Amino acid sequence: GQQLNQSPQSMFIQEGEDVSMNCTSSSIFNTWLWYKQDPGEGPVLLIALYKAGELTSNGRLTAQFGITRKDSFLNISASIPSDVGIYFCAGSTSGTYKYIFGTGTRLKVLA
Amino acid sequence: KAGVTQTPRYLIKTRGQQVTLSCSPISGHRSVSWYQQTPGQGLQFLFEYFSETQRNKGNFPGRFSGRQFSNSRSEMNVSTLELGDSALYLCASRNGTGGSPLHFGNGTRLTVT
Numbered sequence: 001g002q003q004l005n006q007s008p009q010s011m012f013i014q015e016g017e018d019v020s021m022n023c024t025s026s027s028i029f030n031t032w033l034w035y036k037q038d039p040g041e042g043p044v045l046l047i048a049l050y051k052a053g054e055l056t057s058n059g060r061l062t063a064q065f066g067i068t069r070k071d072s073f074l075n076i077s078a079s080i081p082s083d084v085g086i087y088f089c090a091g092s093t094s095g096t097y098k099y100i101f102g103t104g105t106r107l108k109v110l111a
Numbered sequence: 112k113a114g115v116t117q118t119p120r121y122l123i124k125t126r127g128q129q130v131t132l133s134c135s136p137i138s139g140h141r142s143v144s145w146y147q148q149t150p151g152q153g154l155q156f157l158f159e160y161f162s163e164t165q166r167n168k169g170n171f172p173g174r175f176s177g178r179q180f181s182n183s184r185s186e187m188n189v190s191t192l193e194l195g196d197s198a199l200y201l202c203a204s205r206n207g208t209g210g211s212p213l214h215f216g217n218g219t220r221l222t223v224t
Contacts (some may be wrong), residue, residue: 003153031210042201042215050210092210098167101154
């Protein structure tokens with residue numbers, strides 16, 4: 001099935017460090033979503049983006065809708081142990097009502 | 112506001128059997144989507160229902176089917192189960208307009224033996 005390219009695939013960081021991850025597509029999207037999934041649970045919505053160039057924050061998380069509309073970025077500042085999990089991006093094109101998901105970035109925080 | 116509820120949380124079935132999974136969306140949400148999540152393939156879109164009609168469909172065989180009721184609750188059925196159907200099945204609801212975001216349940220973990 002179709003998936004978006006998400007990088008890095010996994011990362012180990014020290015507590016307190018900032019984290020950056022991105023998602024790229026070959027298609028133009030009208031909506032980008034970012035999710036976090038903890039083991040045994042469903043993905044939880046972190047941030048939704050609707051406009052090229054849009055920058056939106058949710059606490060220590062900041063996401064951006066790329067100006068080419070083919071990519072999106074998520075930054076986590078001052079990471080803490082509970083940031084551990086898998087982060088997914090998802091994109092949707094106008095009129096399809098269907099979201100395509102990224103391959104996920106597995107984040108591990110070392111205390 | 113209650114979240115998306117999926118039942119059951121865990122299921123163990125034998126190859127060849129059929130299974131029905133249930134999803135209750137967030138109140139007011141008219142759209143329900145189903146996704147299959149496996150370690151190798153990630154999150155794969157199965158189908159979406161809106162106002163009792165299938166609005167979109169992924170690339171899964173006809174053994175995977177779904178329906179939506181008038182109260183927006185949805186069920187997904189998999190017939191003639193195969194070992195490769197073992198996965199976490201996630202249901203997500205949204206209000207159905209344009210790029211409205213998906214809100215996921217905690218999934219049903221299906222194991223086929």
